[in-house]
Amino acid sequence: MTNPAEELLDVVDEQDRVVGQAVRGEVYRLGLTHRCVFILVRDPQGRIFTHRRTETKLFAPGAYDCFVGGVVGAGETYASAAVREAEEELGVTGIEPRPLFRFLYADGPWWCDMYEAAWDGPVSPQVEEVAWHDWLTEDELAQRLTEWEFVADGREAYRRYLELRPAL
Template identity: 35%
Template sequence: MEELFDIVDDQDRVIGQAPRSACHGNPALIHRVAHVLVFNSAGQVLLQKRSRFKDVQPGRWDTSVGGHLDPGEDYLAGALREMAEELGIINQPLELLYSYPHRNTFESENVTSFWLCYDGPVHFDPKEIEAVAFYSPERIAQMLGSGFLTPNFEHEWSLFLEWESNRGALTSPFSNT
């Protein structure tokens, strides 16, 4: 059975539902997505290489966790569920980063992103993900614009860097304070 998504307006209020196939390819149907940026204590971010069989950006490296919310699900619950499904990471506290509208010619999403520092085991779903790896911010900077990363992740990374610079060094997600 095909996934159903809540359809929302620009203020993120639910106005209906539509199947996944209708949302992908129709940017008029705004739907909700949760992302998690998983960092290790060395300040590296975990990226996932999307399966070659995905309908969006197959075979490219992407945000640690990203997934559509189930109907009626809130962003935090969706992020926790997707993190468990995609990476096998459960019962970890997430920190809210920011929310933003992501719009392109293929789809329109309202995204809320979270952050986690995690040094434990990762057990990814091989149907969804081909590989996972930690990358330093410096290495990610070198990869930007190369086609190695998804455009969605490149956008997410720019938002994260802006968030981090506005937050200040003492409260950076890379520090233990």
């Protein structure tokens, strides 16, 4: 497996236009704006795939998240990154994320392209990425958000998702 810190990313501006490239370690160290995808995955009962990140993650090690996803590689589209990240983290093939909305997470800074997907089969989460997982109802997730340390960008993305859901 390639060292994640050496992964080449597109660096973008405030309008999400590519202005250069740098390796992930430098992007994080210098606080350069880049691109990420977030996929909210639901099972047939409407429960949300929720997981705890491994302690070896470069960003937010050990924190919980209700999205699968990650950085968009240099030259990669948001849509292809959403499929790649969802399939890698869940250990599945054939997932079809549906685009929802995009926003700039200023505290990152990074552009977050939001998706939702349904999955009705077993999952085999990537051990390098996922330390624990379960399918939580929206009520269970709302409770855990008050009890557990969630990644800040995922917390903000979920807040926006709930706010915009009636229009989606």
